[in-house]
Amino acid sequence: MQLKIRNLEKYYGQFQALSDVNLDVGDEEFVCLLGPSGCGKTTLLRIIAGLEPYNAGTLELAGKDLSSVGAQNRGFGIVFQSYSLFQHMTAAENIGYGLRIRKIPPAERTAKVQKLMELVHLQSFSQRYPYQLSGGQQQRVAIARALAVEPALLLLDEPLSALDARVRNDLRLEIRDVQRRLRIPTIMVTHDQEEALIMADKIVCMNAGKIEQIGTPKEIYSRPRTRFVADFVGISNFLTPQLAQSVLPELGSQAPDAQHLLALRPEDISVSISDDAQARITQASFLGNVTRLTVDLGETTLLAESHHSQALQTGDRVAISVAADAGVWVQA
């Protein structure tokens, strides 16, 4: 079972919402579509679901062309940000809805719903109505409802964005755990890079209707290929080859060509007090576990991070250094 997307194009009138999208989703794989709002990630998900028409390209599931299969017959599960539960049905009825539609006998249905309620830790809430459940509980019901029909593919459209931080954290791990146990290939849309890094086997980083980079969370974070990815996932300093040459000569000399930029993570820059240095701290923001420093080098400013309890303050003269293997050259 594998989803295969080739050369997908989507227009809204003259506006190109998706251009030349190619993507594979393997068995048991958890894929995150990550990007800023308007990048086309939700459009892509809706096309996969069969809810949105597209202009060109092919979609295949396990070798079978999907273009003649309506959303109703694809056998996918979907979960939206807005919970989207039936307000007039109990949690158990909501979860059993797909089974009822498929005319599964009541006894079998009840047993299955029971199992799913346990899976999402809602055993004692089965007779509650949606308005009697918290946001997190409602979203658990929505997920269980999508899983009940044993979907060939689970589609999650920003399922956690409406929840508060605590609940979001718990549910992230829970969704991932359930997905691993049931081994359902899953595609999740999110604009939250932290969420994508925590949950995904594979991140698809999108910008302006194009896929910028596909890779494991580690690859995306430590080996971004474009400036957009380096900037969207985590924080980066960008230096032109000339600037890199003059500020950090040992790294600057490795520039592949003049079009690339050196992307440097703040945690890769170490800062130490040095009264005779040129560089100066212009801003120090205390973030709890680290202190984020803006360092003025004259030619440019860099963001750096300091884990030391050493009291670095605005105005301090500092020297900076980076490891020899730090930084990545990215397309501008």
Next chain:
Amino acid sequence: MTVGSTQGHLPPRKISRAKPLVIPPLARTLYLTSLWVPLIGLGLFFLYPLALIVQRSFVQRDGNLGFGNYIDVLSMGHILGVVRNSLVMSGLTTLICVLLGFAIAYLLQRTRARLRWVISIALLLPLLAPSLVQALGLIFLFGRNGLISQATGWNLQIYGLWGLVISNSMYALPQAVMIIQASLRQSDTRQYDAAMMLGATPWRRFVDITLPNARFGLLSAAFVCFTVTITDFGNAAVIGGNYRVLATEIYAQVVGQMNFNMGAVIGILLLIPTLMAFYIEKVAAQRHTSGATEGAMPVAPDRRILRDIPLGILGYGTAFFLIAVVATVVYASFVTLWPYRLDLTLRNYNITAQGGYGPLWVSLIVSTQAAAIGTLMLFMLVVSQRRLGRGMAKAVYLLAIVPVGVPGLVLGLAYVLSFNVAGAVPGMLYGTTLLIALCNFYHYHSQGFLTMVTGIRAVPAQLEETVTCIGGNTLQGLRDVVLPVMLPTLVAVFFFLFMRSMVTLSAVIFLITPRLSVGAVSVLRLDQAGFATQAAAFSVCIMAVVLIALGLMKITLAVVSRRPQAAK
């Protein structure tokens, strides 16, 4: 710029057409049916009659097409006077309703005056009965044999312009108050707080925030008052006296002189001011940007003696007047011989003239048909309209709200021209309750449609998509997603159409036949035949039916919008 990317930034010149989504045959059939049945209905029972009335206005006495009828009408010595009369009467009524309506809406929405519910109830009264009941009540009080005229010896000259203006104002005022109150409800208290922090006085806040925000509501209210009164037939017939207006003129031409083509011309003349008002309101609506923000905090009512006392006098005074007039009608219906022998009797309810209570039952049947057909058609229309592209959806929307600009009298006349024909299929409908029901439905099509549109907006689109993805078909989506949310709206639209059909007079006055009449017409006929107290009794019966319908609606709404109780 993404250097090294093979993708250009300009879209290719030719965009291949999007492959349409796969839609199962059942869904397709359902969708097409629910789109085209209401649209064909609008075509056959609204556009066609309307086109016919335009065409007939150009058919001259010699059978050729031309402006002959228009020239004839305009050269009738009195017609310009009649047009002026209509404009003056509706203009005055509109002015009174908007000013008084604003004061009362403000009193209800923004003050903490006591017993505001009395005013709300009083404002419901005129909606429960045919419009001419106001005129009837006024005559019982101030007419030649009126209680007050007799008691004081004053000759109040109630027949004519002022009687018409007062009775029409009573009829239109509740609608004006509802619209203006809705616009006052939208304001955000934070706007007022911000202005107060900047040092604005209460008066400045009123002028700079309240009035601008209510402007659109005031305009809508003016539009509604103008259109319902310029075409109202009942009051004009009962209390108009020698003050002739277009509504009575068109009736005299058609029913009195069987001059259908001249009637058509006057119908077109009636259409002009309404369509102008309609157009002005639409243009204003497009420019209108509401000051309301999402999640607006409602403005809390407060107490301010200098403002509340004058407002209260206006509000309670109006309420008293409305109640007094309707109460007088109810009282008169039990009186032996108004106003000379005031002992109570039930004799007035023994109605035998004008078909007795037959027309009341016809009204019930007509109203039930109009409500059932109307609710189903409007539901189909809004459900299918959502799937249309933006341009098409807008076209359907416009078509669906045009009927509000067509006066009932003109629609009724158009129906006579279209369906009172020998043989043929349209002719078979003439003289049936179904045709009257359809006429009433299309007369109130727009209001029902707008209510439905508001209702369907609350249907969660994503839940429908979830049902599709789970494998549900269109019918299951309708049953489990659309209906549970739309049920209160369907109930409201059903009873709205029912209640309006029970009391409307202006459209149906042309459609009744010697064998088929409705309740509102009976009231008019009884009054014209000199049986004023029996007319009152008949009105009381209509009001009772509408009140029962209103009660049923409240109960049904309470049942369908009750939240399911969780098992313990």
